[in-house]
Amino acid sequence: MDYVIAGLLIVIVGLLLHINQKIPSRDVVKEAMERDRIRKGE
DSSP states (O other), X not given: OHHHHHHHHHHXXXXXXXXXXXXXXXXHHHHHXXXXXXXXXX
C-alpha cells in the first residue's frame, strides 16, 4: 500500500513540474514598472 501512495505522489509531482514548464515565465519586475507607470499617469 505504501508503494502505491509513493508512486502516485511521484506521478503527481512529475505532472505538476511538466505543466509548470509549459507556462511562460512572467517578467515580474517589468509588470510592476508598467503598473506604476499607469498609476502615475492617472
